[in-house]
Amino acid sequence: MPKLCFVFNGFFYGGAERQLIYICNGLAERGLDVTILCLKRGEAYKDLLSSNVKVVEPHYNYSFIKTLRYFSDIIKKENPEMVISFLFQATLISRIFKLFYRYRHITSYRNTTYGSFLRDKLMLCTSFLDNYTTGNSNNARIKLTFRSRWDKFVSIPNISKVAYARSSDEIERSDFYFIGRLEKQKNVINLIYAFDNFKKANPSDKKLFIIGDGSLRGELEKLSEDLDSCDNIIFLGIKKDINEYLVKAEAIILPSLWEGMPNVLIEAMLLKTPVIATPVGSIPEMVDHLQSGIIINSTSKDEICRSLEYFLNLDKESKIKIAENAYESAKEKYSKESVINQWLALIAKS
Template structure:
């Protein structure tokens, strides 16, 4: 099967990480994959963040999109489809606004799929975009795929249709190479890891404040934060950095830091279905997460992780303390359950199998 995947860039986000994994696994299973990015990856260092993770046998093309609305993309996408003749066009993120017209011109000769990587309501910028997407879905120009129960629910409520399919995001299980040595075990007995762009929605400022509050009672804990983003948030976070709270910046070897950590904390205000959480589960890290988006479906409180009561400092502090006060046997059982859940629900192999069914081949 020949599949054209379309995404704006290969930046450092979770959707981009997923698309690269999806392309690689489809190729591994014998399918021909072409990856199309709307922007030239050379324009911005971040645009090409995951490019090096792409299988070298996958052809990559870019459409040289201009900033803002670029009407030339309608014709460019149509020409790409005509040239490569894929059986399936699979779009992601904002590319749907440009892809749908090609299906009209091709008279439904190619199957079009679009994955919504978050709450459907969060993906709409204005009324015009809402009515456009409602038209696209209602006349079935594109088959929508949602990534979690919450994402699916938001889609059905917003567009008054049950046409969407739910497929959990998947992640490749990556083995550690031992690149990152264990942190000083005499100094630190518990390492918490947070991965996410610096953004108000990720709630990092409340996280570091909560962590700082419990350091006197638990002086042997460490918080590692991987990510970049909003400069104002970074400046605020730097006020709390110490030997116990470390900002690592962007990392391409996140799995190495997961290997040396015990817990993964994500106190987000809203989320879709974080790839970073799926990756953490693959390593057996115990999740401590907010009750938002797909996370509240992924984590069952006190079974395979801990759910926070809220997003405020006190709630995060309580979640950290609840984890630290767990008995060793309970932690080991949670770790075992987390790994089982990853293999049964969130592996890239299982995800690809479901997408192939949606592709219709």
């Protein structure tokens, strides 16, 4: 097997960053020589990293030009046979430098869009530089890879680290939860409007807990205050162990505008916590509507509210069935052993 160098922006909070660590740990456990090259300094999730994985990161955060020089210097020093890139900046740099250093290259798409037309076009137009491309959603193949290279696209799901599931008789308890970054992509503004409307139409003691942080947190907290919903919508910030909260939730709400394969959805399914989510990214491939979760018709606040009301009116047996179906669907598909085997097969043929 080749010497591997995984490249990403750095150790920051996010699903892609956690998945990279899980994959690197799994490959190192199988005896591969794995290095992580960070473009920026960060501290998130380092405690999850295996001691068998080497980490290279800058002394401080460089300008873009200095980052290019830093990347070139590390590639010369480490001399990897294969580079695997995650996220936009790391992928663009890794693809361009492949022209000079001739390493084999795999891009791992973690979303079906990079958030803007220009970024998506840059990813599409440079995709020919990959030996293979992988993603956790088949939609990424269509949007971010040339049709002539679809045979070089391999779909590999995320790894779940959930090791236990709660019993089905705990399904109907507590409140609704959102877990994720507080950014435009996650559509939390429409969730807040929807939950406010839901509470007005369905008086109850149910609350919405929002776990996560991001650039929109202040704006979202102010919106909650303006709607006089502070008692019902509670911001908890970043929490290290989200499983502690997943097991308390009556349901997880994921109202995203776009996604790849959301880790929180997998973890909820494996903890038998029902999921209410929009039909973006891999979600329609992961959730069978009314069988293993609730698919919201659109990302609008009205449709989010309707889905909350629909779930509220389900009887306990229906909620238990949805949760059990989700668990059975997820427990084999997202196991560490299965996903690492798929990565090993991809690396071998690249």
